[in-house]
Amino acid sequence: MTEEDWIAHDPDPVTAAELAALDPGERAARFAKPLTFGTAGLRGPVRGGPDSMNLAIVVRATWAVSRVLTERGLGGSTVVVGRDARHGSVPFAIAAAEVFAAQGFSVITWDHPVPTPVVAFAVRHTGAAAGVQITASHNPRTDNGYKVYFDGGLQIISPTDREIEAAITTAPPADQIPRRPVHPADDTLIDAYVTRAAMVRRGDHGNPRVALTALHGVGGELAMRTLRTAGFGDVHTVASQFAPDPDFPTVAFPNPEEPGAADALLQLADEIGADIAIALDPDADRCAVGIPTPDGWRMLSGDETGWLLGDYILSTLDATDAATSVVANSVVSSTLLGKIAADYGARHVVTLTGFKWLARADAELTGFRLVYAYEEAIGHCVDPAAVRDKDGISAAVLACDLVAHSGAQGISITDALDRLALRHGVHTTAALSRRVADAVEAAAMMDRLRADPPAELAGFPVGATVDGDAVFLTGGDQQTTVRVVVRPSGTEPKVKCYTEVGLAVGADLAKIRERAAAVQQQLLATAQSW
Structure with missing residues (x-):
């Protein structure tokens, strides 16, 4: 498709005008390298052109996903569409849902933002053929994205991503792709997610005081609900970061790992005498944990949290269950989880980077089941039977449960880390x-x-x-x-x-x-x- 054809068929007059006003050099750059599927989907700056996230990209990508599903004999099946609260997320999600509907699919979508793990859960829970979440996770405020799930709520891998890309090249111009309005669903699936995520708590060990920030993302309200459902009623939030805000005004980068991003959270934790601090990223699929130490509050690394949660999950299994259980981490994460798993008699798997691989860690291990997976970039899958992806909300529940369990034994999280070091x-x-x-x-x-x-x-x-x-x-x-x-x-x-x-x-x-x-x-x- 030529530059002129793209502009003429852009369904969004704003991006069409933007492209038309560009000087020839910059416009050529926008068309030189179209977006390709990276980590289970598309991600890029919100602006006009095939190298960016915009309405034309979303419409044509959704047509392509529909074509791949139909070619696999899944035409007319159910598809889940969700969104975060970033710039462009509302029209992108509406367009995706309407294109799926026009292609004959039954679409589950909502008229409000939802965390990414809710979409992964909904696909698995309902048996949907696919799910799409409009999100750029913890990317800069200028970005948005299009994340795709197939196969029981797993992120897509090759050859599916290449098949979708190939289908995009055959897609009609965006303004010629049919769309049909979709009636939003009620919150029944979201309620089911809350109930399930709260169940990752292993026991009633107490009620630790929790400091929580949503970093201007979409996880705050649902995290509060889930923690309270799990029995954690003493939760305090960073008010200035609780409501969704696509401009992320209080942080340079909306990523809990970035220096300074958790400063307000740790200040709150110190002021209220919290037992644990939790930071979710903007789409709530990642969870960072802060702890009090003799030298003040500090954030745990993703690896430290991974060691602690992995050890805690395995410690709750009897020897028979442990022998058929799998824990996994990515190749760029620490090697310590392997030693912890061996100590419990469990299977340890190392995968390529990303949860599209971690979620499949037990795929070729007959008789084994994945019970935990993590990557150092604060991604934790603590209930693979329900969400085969990283899930910051259920990870927050388990982290609070770990603190409660340790506190009941008179052990701090620092002590727990020392015990792991002495053992391994x-x-x-x-x-x-x-x-x-x-x-x-x-x-x-x-x-x-x-x-x-x-x-x-x-x-x-x-x-x-x-x-x-x-x-x-x-x-x-x-x-x-x-x-x-x-x-x-x-x-x-x-x-x-x-x-x-x-x-x-x-x-x-x-x-x-x-x-x-x-x-x-x-x-x-x-x-x-x-």
């Missing part, structure tokens, strides 16, 4: 993101590293291996292991470096942690220079 060795992890101009610059950096990898890191000899788009640098000695994984981001213009240091435990745990932290800083400094 000290592990420290840290990540470094290098922002780049575009995918070309990211590829050039990765090519340099593949061609000339370092022979040592932090004074330890290392070897290099390449797996897919990632470079793994691993080595160490009898007492120390060092590991660096470098890969381009699938959703943002970044190259990410993930580091881990492991040390055998000796008499002085504090000194060993200091040593591990020093080695980690050397790894990060080296990675910064690449």
Whole structure:
């Protein structure tokens, strides 16, 4: 489709006028490289053109998803459509629902925003053929996205994504694709999600005081409901960040992992004497946890939370159930979960990065069931039977339950981390993101590293291996292991470096942690220079 044809058939007069007013060079750039499916869908800035998120993209992508479903014999089946509260989410979700309806599908959608895990749950719970969530998760405020679920609420993988992309190339002009109005559903499915998510609590161990922020996203109200349903009634929220706001006015980046994003949460936690602090990302599929320590409040890393939740879940299983249970983490996450799983007699699986792979960790293991999966980027799947994706709300319930359970035993979360270190060795992890101009610059950096990898890191000899788009640098000695994984981001213009240091435990745990932290800083400094 030529630039002129695209503009002439753009169903949104605002983006059509925007494209028409661009100088030829910038307009050509918008048409040079169309959006492609990355992490289970499309994601990009909200603006006109085929390289961005706009009404024309959503309409044609939905037509393509409909075509793929129909070719698989699923025409006329049920499809779920949800949205967050970002700029463009309302018209995008309405358009997606109406295109599906016009193609003969039965559509479940809502007239209000819903967290991403609700859509994943609804697809699985209803047996729907597919689900679409309009969201850009924790991306900058300028972005939006189109996330697709098939196969019981799992994020799509190849060849499905390539089939949809191929279908998009054959789609009619956006203004010629039929649409049919859809009557929104009631909240029955949302109520069912709340009931199920509250059930991840293992027992009535007490009622810890909780500080919570939704970071201007769509998870605040539903998280409050779910926590209260689970028996956690002492919940306090960061008022300035509770209501959905697509401009995310109080944070530079709406990601709980970003420096400063959780400052207001930790301040609230300190003021009210909370036992745990919870930060959800804007679409509530990620959960970050903060804890009080003798030196003040701090946020746990995604790996630390992963160790704690994985250990807690496995500790509640008897030996027979543990022997058929699977826990999983991605290749860029810590290796400690594997040691924890072995201690309980459970199966540990390492997958490629992303929950489209983590959710399938037990797919080829007959007689085994996935009970927990996590990735270091604060994504946790704590109830795979209900939501086969990361779910910040159910993870928040389990984290509060862990705090209550530990408190009933007189153990702090810091104590719990120390116990894991004494049992399995000290592990420290840290990540470094290098922002780049575009995918070309990211590829050039990765090519340099593949061609000339370092022979040592932090004074330890290392070897290099390449797996897919990632470079793994691993080595160490009898007492120390060092590991660096470098890969381009699938959703943002970044190259990410993930580091881990492991040390055998000796008499002085504090000194060993200091040593591990020093080695980690050397790894990060080296990675910064690449």
